[in-house]
Amino acid sequence: MAERVIVSIGTKKGLFVAESSKKRRKFDLRGPFGAGVAVYATLIDTRTPPRIYASSCNAFFGMKLLRSTDLGQKFKETKATPAFPKEDGRALANIWALEPGDGKKDLYCGVEPASLFRSADGGDTWEMVGGLSNHEHARKWHPGNGGLCLHTILRDGERLHVGISTGGHYLSEDGGATFAASNSGVGAGFVPDPYPEYGQCVHKIAGHKDAPGRLYMQNHGGWAERPGIGVLRSDDHGRTWTSIAKGLPSDFGFPLAVHPHDPDTVYVVPLEVPSRASPNGAPAVWRTEDGGGRWRRLANGFPKKDSYFTVLRDGLAIDDRKSPALYLGTTTGQLWMGRDGGEEWSCLFDSLPPIHCVKVAVV
């Protein structure tokens, strides 16, 4: 079968799947799946056979996990969702991250309250990863506005990075058996200590498979007294972090994406602090091509005024075509595509429910 571009879109009212030929000229939309129920995490697992997963956060009946084995033609609930042991005292409130693990059917799942779970059978059974979920800091983390969520899971051989809001960045170097807070240089504007050991409001972390020591972080910035702590880079597997925010209109934002073929090229979506929306009503994505030394505004095709986009932590994705396109979902229900690495933007769908998360894959 010819290659297709699949975009999985998690919204406040269910999951949508957009599909196009690899030329990306026209996308057809399917859904909503899990209609009326909020989706905060989705995954297009490109391992054979490809599967699409989505969390389904039912306010009435609890969390479900949806799985499709036919690229989003239909979805069924998995046999189980992550659950805390009865004696633990915590109860699953939401699913925020889904990532493939090592084995063919291995999955990792980041949840609220911030904890990590692992499945070895594609999501039908789950076990809690105690090294993180029962970490000595775990009962001291506290929720940000979005809830106490484990939203980022990055794998790099035996290294496992997780991002928690608000908890910070934690690193395992033994395959997830043990974790340590790894936040040197990661600031916080909401506690007296400007650089605490842990407890930072990390919004997103991203890396690149060809540069495993290199990581980028969108942290909770926008603090007048502590400028520049919002956009950070690490070159030592997340042990230390330095600011790369200079040149951006705001160091506050939620998502961050790395170019699939160049670890020096990174995209962020700066937002005004008071409104959490596009500065001056003029949406733009900003790109660096030298690892954060200089930033350039990309806004061709976006409205030039009166448009207050908010893009959440998982609302930005990039495909891996030779000339990749970005996909940006807004809380006002618009899905935008930025061709040629974000040089030219066009709106694919303009009236979806509020968008929480976007993933893309070429399959």
Add this chain to the structure above:
Amino acid sequence: MCVGYNPRPPVMPSTTAVTVHVPAQLRDSCGGARSLQVAAPTVRGALQELERRHPELYRSVCDETGAVRRHINVFVNKSHVRDLAGLATPLAPGDELTILPAVSGG
């Protein structure tokens, strides 16, 4: 003589036959049944019986801690259990226990 032998039958915990009404959204998780018969002395006991017989239905009503989910209402006859004794509310023969999703959303 066998010391300690008690010829009387053991005393069984009292149980009460009640009807549990299942909302339409959850009937797939109990074989499509609109209502179920359970024997339990309290609301907690009835929910535990649901956990044993229909774990998926139970997980949709209660979280891992055993608490009824925030947007689920449980009634004994016409009274909300929060206005009675919560999960400790005693059940009488013929009582009707109704599970309903709350009015919320947007």
